[in-house]
Amino acid sequence: MTGSKGDLSRRSFLAGVTGAAALGLPQRARPGGQVVPTLSLPPFLARPTTESILVSVRSGVVDTTARLEIRAVLGPTIWSAAGADRSVPAGEFVRWEIGDLASGSAYDYQVLMATPGEDLAPVATGRFTTQRVGEVGFTAALTADPHTGSFAEGSAPVIALDDVVRNVQRDRPEFVIALGDNVAWNTSRDYAQYDDFGANFAYTMYREHMAPLSVSCPHFGLIGNWEGESGKFPAESAALMATVRRKFAPGPNNLTYPQGGSPNEDYYAFDWGPVLFVVLNVQSYSAPSGSLSTPMADVTLVGDWSLGAAQRSWLEGVLAASDHPFKFVCIHHPVGGNAATSMETLYGRGGPRAALVGEQRLVHEMMREFGVQIFFFGHDHVFLDESVDGIHYALPGSCGAPWKFGREVTGYQRYWPDSGHGRLTVRPERATVDFVDQAGRIIHQFAVEPV
Template structure:
């Protein structure tokens, strides 16, 4: 009986404490992380409140705090926390009260971190299409994010457009601002368990088409800026758009570039049914080229809602930008694709077709990041695709290796592959350079090292490939054996290629072909002497043959 009373009293106390915390329409969402700052975004509820953040580098020990902000009902509450330590995890709580009260209440403790220097992971979501008419979309998105938060250690999250379905159709403006606000609030509530910074891409359904009147598009822009803290054009040295709709930044050893295919296209491609109309606009395209040209990071990733073009068996969908990697050479995407080849972009992430696939075109991976909630996919032209709900996780392991996973709504990995940036390293052992030998049989010894598996190695002897081995072991001495070498000077080298990709992926879409990384060793020379005994015996007169 005593235990029951204690439990009841504890529950009542907990409920009363929770009720004392002000009502927020949307709880904290992290954004704009740098090496020494971060932004925390909240949307206030129906009452005037006062609030501030306490934070520190140890759990429960908050040595710093922001200034108190006094916020009116339903307004944006944004904390820009600066002067943080580099590469550091922080713990924080929100302190808040009604302005009519004197005592602050505390939220649960959460964490954020500044820019990481070493290996890291990130996760991509796309096409949740939050809509008042499709309530299950938000449930699916929330389930996917909860699974990620429990099982992943991602540093960053990216939402690749069509996050919210607030326009009348995929090429129009917002016509009902009240409904749009409701859908933003539903979307933010689905992100409640997201405890890492979020970056957002403009898609077809957010209501920001470049061919509509600017005053109509401003409604959508202002709502997006309120509910999402995308980077400002001053947040990162890479700059970007003052409208917070395209931007770039670095994290660890990677460059991230987020593009906007909607807002700078001034003619409706869907109505004109042509992929040639899509454009980033001159300013954004030049900024993209400059950003890539100046980048020094080994890994370069681009995010966009769909390609700046389209490729589809039916003309109506081609004009709508479908096709992913199949559209690599269509419209302005051909220019973007050439930039990616010129500057070494490894992956081009996109959404739009509501599936996961990986198409490699000229060594650039066009990765459609999945379907975060919408009950429809456009998969029939793809040879390789997963159409279920899920997300893409990326592990940037080193300057050489990055791993990619498609993880479904049940947290099961359905597809995975690896990008290996660098070719294998080959060490020649024997025969030594300029060696002189009498034996006409030789062992050609070498070692090969790589961060991923080795596809094959071949011996080139006197300009001809003579022997090969498939999937050899690495980091051990390997050898090829050759008999009957003729007297004289010989040359030899070893060529090896890596292999790090799943065989199921569509590596041949639209003339694209996967080519493995290949390395060739230096060329060594050696000499085989003529056998003196053989010369002696050849000089002895032979018996006359009758």
């Protein structure tokens, strides 16, 4: 494995040092008998800013000493330690908040570990780019709905996720936005959780399958209706699931970026070059107004869908304060619904058909007033691009979930029932979105101009 963003499949990745413990393999021995530890979960990058980034790993089956080293791609070839060495118990998560970086710059990093009394040796490497500022170009990726944890290893949905991860990796994006339902298990949507077994399993699997990408591509996650954090659940259940999420897939909090957000890391905003990205949480702040018709339902009435007063006020303030040429909003599904049936409408389906329904009308009016060009969402597992009042409601497919909801469910007249991802290419004069299917082919493209 190298520090570059090459074409690295999950199979070849897990065949390396980093993935050995994840497969239950023994520790690797070096000549002379020294045992080199392995990681049970490889590096996961998050919270990239102009001067910092978070790197998270999980140690393997033995106690170790750990160090993270970094060097600028265009700077001296000497590695510098990011802080003091750490003593890490077996199976524990380790985080490094790397600071004093330069904006818009590429860095290599390596994680080194050793068992007591042995010399430190590399167990994982990667490369990342810090947050860009100003009128510069970049490429990013958008994924949705893998439902990782619901399907067995080797199944078609898991193969689809691996294919999409490989395709995204070839794009060499500077970050990925995962639009929710990133994890799922059989009870996570319908019932409160009183232990973290299902969540731990699902997030572990997600980290493993995202690994070829996450070692060099910072991750921005969203809350979907399968993460177990719905507002219909008791607060202690949702809080337990949020704790697992923050441990396995940390994200920005209210202090990470100037735009602020939630201390719970479930909504936030950041800019990258000329683009403002606003990431919303439609699940946790919506509560049913009465009894639920089925366990799968999150709300009683479509008007129950809500961002909550605090998040809604924050959204308006962030959009009003922005003078970015491009503004994109990301959410799992609209803050409302308007699908082909009343049950699917209540479930939040319908995308652009729901633009003027319930609280989504308020969100849509804000987007019109403040010049938002794209509303990215997931949930419906197909590719869709439809404009409402000049705003693209864009759904970048599903990267795993096999259910491709058609016209009889969503009401959509024009859509693509393929697995895949969205590729966002930004230049100062234009932002282009490509819908890329599982085979790596572009099946649709649209572009927006700066405002």
